[in-house]
Amino acid sequence: VQLVESGGGLVQPGGSLRLSCTASGFTFDESDMGWYRQAPGNECELVSRISSDGSTYYTDSVKGRFTVSRDNAENMVYQQMNSLKPEDTAKYYCAALTTEFKNGGYWLPSWGRCRSVGYWGQGTQVTVSS
Numbered sequence: 001v002q003l004v005e006s007g008g009g010l011v012q013p014g015g016s017l018r019l020s021c022t023a024s025g026f027t028f029d030e031s032d033m034g035w036y037r038q039a040p041g042n043e044c045e046l047v048s049r050i051s052s053d054g055s056t057y058y059t060d061s062v063k064g065r066f067t068v069s070r071d072n073a074e075n076m077v078y079q080q081m082n083s084l085k086p087e088d089t090a091k092y093y094c095a096a097l098t099t100e101f102k103n104g105g106y107w108l109p110s111w112g113r114c115r116s117v118g119y120w121g122q123g124t125q126v127t128v129s130s
Contacts, residue, residue, distance in 0.1 A: 001098070002022075002025050003094045003095070003096060003119060005124040013129075020076060026099075028072060033049065033050050033070060033095070037090035047066065089128050092124055093123045
């Protein structure tokens with residue numbers, strides 16, 4: 001299993017970024033995909049999730065600003081981030097809840113230790129600052 005994030009960087013408040021995650025090594029279209037973030041000193045927070053059936057979840061602080069999407073033909077998941085705020089500064093991780101985890105009764109937790117469930121990428125840094 002491999003997950004590779006891209007698209008992070010430095011952006012001014014109010015700006016936009018689009019994160020991408022390239023997935024391989026598992027049955028992508030049967031897996032739930034999530035974007036987590038970790039700010040210094042914090043645990044990991046589930047920012048968004050898109051399930052295998054296309055249903056989505058967003059943490060309250062990003063609703064209306066972030067949009068998660070997936071392309072099953074290309075094994076890609078995206079997170080469009082608009083109206084970025086300094087408090088969005090964090091390292092962002094792509095996570096996959098594959099069928100082996102789903103069949104085992106696991107789910108992507110909304111908060112907690114990073115890499116506790118599923119497969120994770122190495123992350124991409126997002127810094128929102130003027």
